[in-house]
Amino acid sequence: MKKSLGPQTLAFPLPAYLVGTYDTDNRPNIMTAAWGGILASTPPCLGVSVQPPRWSHAAILKNQAFTVSFPSSKLAVEVDYAGIVSGKKFDKFKGASLTPVKSDLVNAPYVAECPVVAECRLYKTLELGSHTLFVGEILDIKADEGLELDGSALDIEKVDPLIFNRGGEYHRVGTGVGKAFSIGKSLIK
Amino acid sequence: MKKSLGPQTLAFPLPAYLVGTYDTDNRPNIMTAAWGGILASTPPCLGVSVQPPRWSHAAILKNQAFTVSFPSSKLAVEVDYAGIVSGKKFDKFKGASLTPVKSDLVNAPYVAECPVVAECRLYKTLELGSHTLFVGEILDIKADEGLELDGSALDIEKVDPLIFNRGGEYHRVGTGVGKAFSIGKSLIK
Numbered sequence: 001m002k003k004s005l006g007p008q009t010l011a012f013p014l015p016a017y018l019v020g021t022y023d024t025d026n027r028p029n030i031m032t033a034a035w036g037g038i039l040a041s042t043p044p045c046l047g048v049s050v051q052p053p054r055w056s057h058a059a060i061l062k063n064q065a066f067t068v069s070f071p072s073s074k075l076a077v078e079v080d081y082a083g084i085v086s087g088k089k090f091d092k093f094k095g096a097s098l099t100p101v102k103s104d105l106v107n108a109p110y111v112a113e114c115p116v117v118a119e120c121r122l123y124k125t126l127e128l129g130s131h132t133l134f135v136g137e138i139l140d141i142k143a144d145e146g147l148e149l150d151g152s153a154l155d156i157e158k159v160d161p162l163i164f165n166r167g168g169e170y171h172r173v174g175t176g177v178g179k180a181f182s183i184g185k186s187l188i189k
Numbered sequence: 190m191k192k193s194l195g196p197q198t199l200a201f202p203l204p205a206y207l208v209g210t211y212d213t214d215n216r217p218n219i220m221t222a223a224w225g226g227i228l229a230s231t232p233p234c235l236g237v238s239v240q241p242p243r244w245s246h247a248a249i250l251k252n253q254a255f256t257v258s259f260p261s262s263k264l265a266v267e268v269d270y271a272g273i274v275s276g277k278k279f280d281k282f283k284g285a286s287l288t289p290v291k292s293d294l295v296n297a298p299y300v301a302e303c304p305v306v307a308e309c310r311l312y313k314t315l316e317l318g319s320h321t322l323f324v325g326e327i328l329d330i331k332a333d334e335g336l337e338l339d340g341s342a343l344d345i346e347k348v349d350p351l352i353f354n355r356g357g358e359y360h361r362v363g364t365g366v367g368k369a370f371s372i373g374k375s376l377i378k
Binding site for chain 1: 274329
């Protein structure tokens, strides 16, 4: 018997994305976002939701582009900082000692210190009450060398991504519990 | 210097949601989904993307509702199974020995064995090429007893959610690396 917690924004796991933009003064900025995810395969779509008053909202609309940098767990302090302060008042790249790299595909910067990044052109938007969902078409994924699991897939333990828990702590990824598209075959009868 | 991997559907971390519906014959069905996430705060929105040919696509449209059950890592085999076979041919609840519970708020079943579930009415849809994004308004979160971290937030280590890595393994959540909305304050100057 489960108990009711009411209508809350809970899901497991939640990401801690660093959304990169050039702001309205063309300065590189990042915003921490836990609302978003992969939303389609063709075209490859990555969505992030941003409240209209946020500094990054106007920046995404102006440039019709954004990046998402996937931080490793060792960047937890920097990620938390980028979620607490506004780019309107703070140079967050400088404050967090992070390095902006201009995408060669869209007008947006990514975070050099993150192991994997996605460069997105704005594909569609959807108004969802408090937030605007910005759906980006992933034009490229860029990753540090040496993160491969095999020929193509990236090893999540090497990427060591940060996981957000609403109201609680950031966490790392833990142990593996079985191969996807494989372990379930044992139940097919 | 990062290397280009091309346009891929990569993000970290990815979820392994169990999307619950009553199908067109009113049988309970589940579908494993890694494409989705929380997309707004007010109303609380949880989105899942489904390909139009999938059995769950028509079911969501018919009922204007779905649930998302967040599986713990011990359900990895069942989750993988529900992502491999179609509800058109298989009774996946039976095949995975899982228990459907009818939501008291929407016409959709959730998975009793999952520690946390979200009950959603269909709020908006967005066509994104290969997938339809179904944005649900979360009407309630229901959770097993004893998962609280403090008064309200759920302890992610007790929930023990499954994490999906595209092309690789399922993983558990690992160790904590700092308190959210707190550890970043050290960088504010």
